[in-house]
Amino acid sequence: MYDLIIIGGSAAGCSAAIYAARRNLNFLLITADWGGEVARSGWVCNYLGFDRISGFELANIFKKQAIENKSKICENTTVEKINIINNIFEIIEKSDTEPKKWQAKSIILATGSQPRKLNLPGENELRGKGVSYCSTCDGPLYRNKRVIVIGGGNAGMESALMLKDICEKVYLIEVTDVLRGEKIYMEKIAKEKKIVLMLKTKPLKIIGENKVESIEVEINNKKQTIKTDGIFIHVGTVPNSDMAPKEIAKDKFGYISTNKLCETNLPGFYAVGDVADLPFKQISIAVGQGTTALLSVAKYLESK
Ligand SMILES: Cc1cc2nc3c(=O)[nH]c(=O)nc-3n(C[C@H](O)[C@H](O)[C@H](O)COP(=O)(O)OP(=O)(O)OC[C@H]3O[C@@H](n4cnc5c(N)ncnc54)[C@H](O)[C@@H]3O)c2cc1C
The missing domain is CATH 3.50.50.60 (FAD/NAD(P)-binding domain)
Structure with missing residues (x-):
């Protein structure tokens, strides 16, 4: 023993x-x-x-x-x-x-x-090539770039607020019609011009050859592609x-x-x-x- x-x-x-x-x-x-x-x-x-x-x-x-x-x-x-x-x-x-x-x-x-996965097509293949689950760690790699944060909870909001100081533009995607978390984050997000909040937006697939190039989402039953350099997934x-x-x-x-x-x-x-x-x-x-x-x-x- x-x-x-x-x-x-x-x-x-x-x-x-x-x-x-x-x-x-x-x-x-x-x-x-x-x-x-x-x-x-x-x-x-x-x-x-x-x-x-x-x-x-x-x-x-x-x-x-x-x-x-x-x-x-x-x-x-x-x-x-x-x-x-x-x-x-x-x-x-x-x-x-x-x-x-x-x-x-x-x-x-x-x-x-x-990290909890979304299991989107392309997610696993492009992990470390534009798909990240840690903004504190990988955020600085996206200086002046355009990124997407998935997840409208505290982690997603915190991530978006951190990334807006580094990146050119941050899209914050949430599948439901509300952000869930601390009010102070929601207020900051609402005021922040560099963060584009996209509620009722369902991520469908991550697209890219050797690195992330875009994401396909569904909004009001319509598919749309958003160009991006990085995708940060914060869904727990x-x-x-x-x-x-x-x-x-x-x-x-x-x-x-x-x-x-x-x-x-x-x-x-x-x-x-x-x-x-x-x-x-x-x-x-x-x-x-x-x-x-x-x-x-x-x-x-x-x-x-
Ligand atoms: C994408 C990403 C980037 C990150 N970047 C940074 C960074 O830049 N700086 C930083 O400080 N932190 C970073 N982190 C966080 C950091 O990786 C973790 O905090 C750290 O790894 C935690 O260490 P740990 O030993 O607790 O667990 P882990 O590193 O997860 O290790 C767990 C160990 O347990 C073993 N194990 C699991 N289950 C079993 C089992 N059933 N039987 C036997 N063995 C098992 C695994 O094989 C592994 O060896 C990052 C995290 C991610 C996901």
Whole structure:
């Protein structure tokens, strides 16, 4: 049995692994891939220590550091379920054949989240080539360009307000007839000349050869094509938290409820980074949370 199993091999999980290795804990890191959303982040220009680095390269550095610190690793492995049996965690692999099982006294869940997709034709193919789910990260790439934001909630409105300072023009598309969110954002949007609000507009498909060129939408039952350089989709995120024990507390969106020590309602079970109920999702935050959780785990194990 392990003292600790870390699930997730990206910012939060690798950070926890480096600290666990340096504390000589008997631990295992299980991960489906290396780098998760970091590896898919395009250019990262806001992570301390690097002026500009590709997310893929940064993810490789995280992996290298975790391996060089002699972490015990089980890669290319997806966890399907975590059960609690007599205060011990049982981790079960997702497998069509005989699934592997492990046991641990404590868990750090660092499985991240994924952007909710619209599943439009062209969306997946042009992701990272004009289709983005993160305006904070990719907005600066569209200086003086024309962009579209899809989603009339707080995230979409925030994104449009941020992008209007960078881009030539921002179209904010919402499928219903109202924006949903904070009044202050709605008032700002209404006053802002660079933002064109398009309500009752249904996105149909994203068009482009090697990069986004336009989007087809439906307005009043009529199809229309809008030329654009970038499309920012903000229709929510989905946490990768289904495998957590059924007893765990989550918020209404499925993010795992945590306190500032990254503890959950289950003793010995910690959740960090994008899978936790944090207000902000960034690499530096996930890295810091991995550290916090590991230090909390070390205290927890000492107290046993
Ligand atoms: C397009 C885009 C651009 C971004 N740009 C930036 C940026 O410029 N700067 C910035 O700070 N942030 C950026 N972000 C946000 C940043 O990527 C996340 O905050 C960060 O990746 C969170 O790290 P994490 O370790 O919590 O999760 P993730 O990076 O999502 O990693 C999750 C890990 O868990 C593993 N995993 C998931 N499920 C399972 C399972 N069932 N079993 C085993 N392993 C599993 C995955 O394989 C992966 O290794 C961007 C996000 C996106 C989507």
